[in-house]
Amino acid sequence: MNFHNLILLWVFLFFSEKLLVLIVATEETDGFHRFMQSASYFNYTVKVLGMKEAWKGGDVGRSIGGGQKVRLLKEAMVALADQEDLVVLSVDSYDLIFAGGPDEILRKFQQANHKVLFAAEGLIWPDKRLADKYPSIRSGKRYLNSGGIIGYAPYINRLVSQWNLHDNDDDQLFYTKIYLDPLQRQTLNMTLDHKCQIFQNLNGAVDEVLLKFGTGRVRVRNTVYDSLPVVVHGNGNTKMYLNYLANYVPNAWNYEHGCSHCDHDLLDLEMPNYVLVGVFIEQPTPFLPEFFQRILTLDYPKDKLKLFVHNNVVYHEKHIQKFWKENRNVFKSFKFVSCLSEATCDYYFSLDSDVMLINKHTLKLLIEQNSKLWSNFWGALSLDGYYARSEDYVDIVQRKRVGVWNIPFMAHVYLVKGSTLRNELKGRNCFVLEKLDPDMAFCRNAREMGVFMYITNRHDFGRLISTANYNISHYNNDLWQIFENPVDWKEKYIHQNYTRIFTENYTEEPCPDVFWFPVFTEEACDELVEEMEHYGSWSGGRHEDKRIAGGYETVPTDDIHMKQIGFDKEWLHFIREFISPVTLKVFSGYYTKGYAIMNFVVKYTPERQAYLRPHHDSSTFTINIALNNKNTDFQGGGCRFHRYNCSVDSPRKGWSFMHPGRLTHLHEGLPTTNGTRYIAVSFIDP
Numbered sequence: 237m238n239f240h241n242l243i244l245l246w247v248f249l250f251f252s253e254k255l256l257v258l259i260v261a262t263e264e265t266d267g268f269h270r271f272m273q274s275a276s277y278f279n280y281t282v283k284v285l286g287m288k289e290a291w292k293g294g295d296v297g298r299s300i301g302g303g304q305k306v307r308l309l310k311e312a313m314v315a316l317a318d319q320e321d322l323v324v325l326s327v328d329s330y331d332l333i334f335a336g337g338p339d340e341i342l343r344k345f346q347q348a349n350h351k352v353l354f355a356a357e358g359l360i361w362p363d364k365r366l367a368d369k370y371p372s373i374r375s376g377k378r379y380l381n382s383g384g385i386i387g388y389a390p391y392i393n394r395l396v397s398q399w400n401l402h403d404n405d406d407d408q409l410f411y412t413k414i415y416l417d418p419l420q421r422q423t424l425n426m427t428l429d430h431k432c433q434i435f436q437n438l439n440g441a442v443d444e445v446l447l448k449f450g451t452g453r454v455r456v457r458n459t460v461y462d463s464l465p466v467v468v469h470g471n472g473n474t475k476m477y478l479n480y481l482a483n484y485v486p487n488a489w490n491y492e493h494g495c496s497h498c499d500h501d502l503l504d505l506e507m508p509n510y511v512l513v514g515v516f517i518e519q520p521t522p523f524l525p526e527f528f529q530r531i532l533t534l535d536y537p538k539d540k541l542k543l544f545v546h547n548n549v550v551y552h553e554k555h556i557q558k559f560w561k562e563n564r565n566v567f568k569s570f571k572f573v574s575c576l577s578e579a580t581c582d583y584y585f586s587l588d589s590d591v592m593l594i595n596k597h598t599l600k601l602l603i604e605q606n607s608k609l610w611s612n613f614w615g616a617l618s619l620d621g622y623y624a625r626s627e628d629y630v631d632i633v634q635r636k637r638v639g640v641w642n643i644p645f646m647a648h649v650y651l652v653k654g655s656t657l658r659n660e661l662k663g664r665n666c667f668v669l670e671k672l673d674p675d676m677a678f679c680r681n682a683r684e685m686g687v688f689m690y691i692t693n694r695h696d697f698g699r700l701i702s703t704a705n706y707n708i709s710h711y712n713n714d715l716w717q718i719f720e721n722p723v724d725w726k727e728k729y730i731h732q733n734y735t736r737i738f739t740e741n742y743t744e745e746p747c748p749d750v751f752w753f754p755v756f757t758e759e760a761c762d763e764l765v766e767e768m769e770h771y772g773s774w775s776g777g778r779h780e781d782k783r784i785a786g787g788y789e790t791v792p793t794d795d796i797h798m799k800q801i802g803f804d805k806e807w808l809h810f811i812r813e814f815i816s817p818v819t820l821k822v823f824s825g826y827y828t829k830g831y832a833i834m835n836f837v838v839k840y841t842p843e844r845q846a847y848l849r850p851h852h853d854s855s856t857f858t859i860n861i862a863l864n865n866k867n868t869d870f871q872g873g874g875c876r877f878h879r880y881n882c883s884v885d886s887p888r889k890g891w892s893f894m895h896p897g898r899l900t901h902l903h904e905g906l907p908t909t910n911g912t913r914y915i916a917v918s919f920i921d922p
């Protein structure tokens with residue numbers, strides 16, 4: 237054999253070594269699937285032992301146990317015992333992922349120059365008294381962890397063939413005792429992976445690791461030993477942290493390509509499933525009628541939806557009754573159906589009343605994504621524990637990182653597979669746990685059962701309503717929400733074509749310097765009139781008026797001031813937000829302060845006061861918004877400007893006039909001949 241051949245032989249030997257991964261898993265948990273995905277990504281050969289066998293190895297998360305794993309490994313090793321070139325890797329699976337491939341493991345194992353290598357950690361378990369017996373080391377992690385073992389098949393066989401204990405005895409204690417026996421340590425040629433070259437246990441080591449983003453792949457870097465571990469293990473209390481790492485490692489998300497698996501595995505929705513929609517109204521919630529309307533506009537067959545409403549708020553009875561009367565036949569059912577017992581409930585969609593879904597495809601998108609638990613809200617959502625502090629939290633909320641994310645807590649809105657409720661979460665009253673609120677309890681139960689929860693920020697789904705400071709002592713309370721929920725306020729109360737004032741020439745000019753533009757919706761007009769009539773104390777149009785400075789009004793109207801119904805702050809805010817920009821547009825160069833003392837609703841009716849004689853207003857400019865419809869609600873009415881011999885006699889509901897107040901625009905209110913006419917008026921910049 238010449239030198240050349242020798243090299244070839246060596247190369248041949250090196251590459252002929254095969255790596256076989258042996259894992260024990262009795263159930264296909266979410267963690268199991270995640271492990272298998274990372275293994276198949278790197279093309280590992282994996283053999284699963286014990287699947288569907290009853291687990292008798294104890295509650296390893298909380299106490300000792302795991303002997304069943306050694307027993308199964310021992311049985312499997314018998315057939316492999318004489319394969320000298322076979323390297324066996326035995327690892328946990330539910331809480332473990334691969335960050336690198338088989339070649340890297342084999343290379344690092346060669347470099348370790350031992351026949352058997354165990355994972356190491358800084359904490360000793362389960363018997364602290366054994367600490368002294370460990371060989372001393374200069375640096376690195378000192379203690380054995382049995383979640384990761386790699387070695388040549390004959391040696392692994394000699395190791396596990398010593399097992400003669402029970403399934404619920406402790407596997408780690410068993411391996412530790414063998415390792416601590418100096419004779420065995422030498423004959424089996426064993427050592428520990430002290431510096432995390434192959435195995436990274438996260439327990440007690442969370443601060444040592446960082447994500448390392450490369451092109452294509454994401455790894456975990458141990459900053460203390462400057463190593464790139466291949467096997468990452470969320471042992472002990474670090475499951476949530478592993479979930480966080482696995483949102484990236486090995487290739488779930490990176491900066492170049494974003495989410496790699498988001499479009500895999502999408503469910504085909506040709507045959508829509510039954511979804512139980514649970515609506516929870518736990519506190520007075522602004523814009524509830526709009527919330528219900530959004531459920532109606534969900535792009536999902538209504539005969540596949542079953543709706544139940546849990547209402548804790550008397551104030552909302554009227555809204556629910558109204559929705560129910562109008563829509564009870566729209567849905568498959570409209571009451572309570574428990575998803576726990578009904579096999580026809582494929583999904584359960586839990587929706588709190590403060591969730592404003594603006595994406596009508598929400599349900600389809602979540603079901604398509606095909607996981608067990610889904611949620612889709614960020615914004616006001618506070619995540620607990622690790623995630624709140626995780627370095628990616630802000631990036632995910634701000635959608636700088638887009639994808640689907642395994643998270644420890646979700647609230648307000650989520651989708652759960654019916655089968656998950658009936659299987660994994662069965663036997664638990666899953667919304668009840670100690671004193672936790674139902675969402676918290678549900679999430680903790682899911683975590684404890686190893687059910688993964690995901691959040692997606694791939695689409696914009698909606699927003700959360702603020703329920704703080706919702707005063708329900710008015711008649712139409714949403715009118716007051718201009719500060720607390722400005723987006724929803726605008727959507728409900730500001731005219732659909734209002735913004736066209738600024739994009740097109742949408743204002744009209746029926747008389748010189750009298751501008752006419754849309755500003756209020758029908759709802760805004762109706763609710764304001766209702767609010768005034770509910771208050772009811774119309775002034776009667778007398779000259780004596782205690783409400784104003786001086787106590788005397790020369791041209792009195794039959795009116796109620798905004799201040800009288802406690803709406804003055806909100807009204808002034810409305811003027812600044814929605815009227816001032818129009819002023820700047822039509823009277824260019826004039827910057828209004830948006831200040832007004834006289835803000836009121838006027839009522840014209842033949843029975844009381846039908847018209848207003850010609851007058852000037854004490855304002856720089858005046859707005860005058862029609863609150864109801866000519867011909868349907870009243871006859872007559874309108875406004876006449878004397879200087880220009882010009883009248884507008886067909887006011888439009890929701891449209892406002894804007895005209896100079898003093899000097900040029902002497903005007904009068906034309907007689908209302910039948911019915912009742914309402915207008916809202918403000919004298920701006922008096």
Ligand SMILES: *[C@@H]1O[C@H](CO)[C@@H](O)[C@H](O)[C@H]1NC(C)=O
Nearest residue numbers: 276277278279280336337338
């Ligand atoms: C796994 O094997 C496939 C098919 O041979 C190959 O295309 C792929 O690159 C391999 N993956 C890795 C991470 O080596």
Ligand SMILES: *[C@@H]1O[C@H](CO)[C@@H](O)[C@H](O)[C@H]1NC(C)=O
Nearest residue numbers: 349350351421422423425426
């Ligand atoms: C362990 O085995 C390697 C060869 O694989 C050998 O070089 C080394 O000396 C052995 N160590 C002990 C302590 O026997």
Ligand SMILES: *[C@@H]1O[C@H](CO)[C@@H](O)[C@H](O)[C@H]1NC(C)=O
Nearest residue numbers: 705707708709710801802803
């Ligand atoms: C709610 O509104 C009523 C009526 O305007 C008012 O008297 C009351 O002070 C308000 N409550 C709060 C907490 O603002």
Ligand SMILES: *[C@@H]1O[C@H](CO)[C@@H](O)[C@H](O)[C@H]1NC(C)=O
Nearest residue numbers: 731732733734736754757758
């Ligand atoms: C807004 O304008 C469009 C098109 O001009 C019209 O069809 C629609 O009815 C307007 N909306 C309202 C609320 O008047």
Ligand SMILES: *[C@@H]1O[C@H](CO)[C@@H](O)[C@H](O)[C@H]1NC(C)=O
Nearest residue numbers: 737738739740741742743745
């Ligand atoms: C709006 O009307 C004015 C005056 O008629 C005209 O000068 C301007 O070009 C118009 N703007 C648009 C966007 O149509």
Ligand SMILES: *[C@@H]1O[C@H](CO)[C@@H](O)[C@H](O)[C@H]1NC(C)=O
Nearest residue numbers: 876877878879880881882883
């Ligand atoms: C005012 O206009 C009307 C028609 O719109 C006309 O009949 C009347 O003569 C005008 N009055 C004056 C003073 O111009």
Ligand SMILES: *[C@@H]1O[C@H](CO)[C@@H](O)[C@H](O)[C@H]1NC(C)=O
Nearest residue numbers: 867868869870871909910911
């Ligand atoms: C006045 O309005 C009422 C109801 O709105 C209607 O029945 C009646 O015909 C109207 N009268 C006149 C004279 O238009």
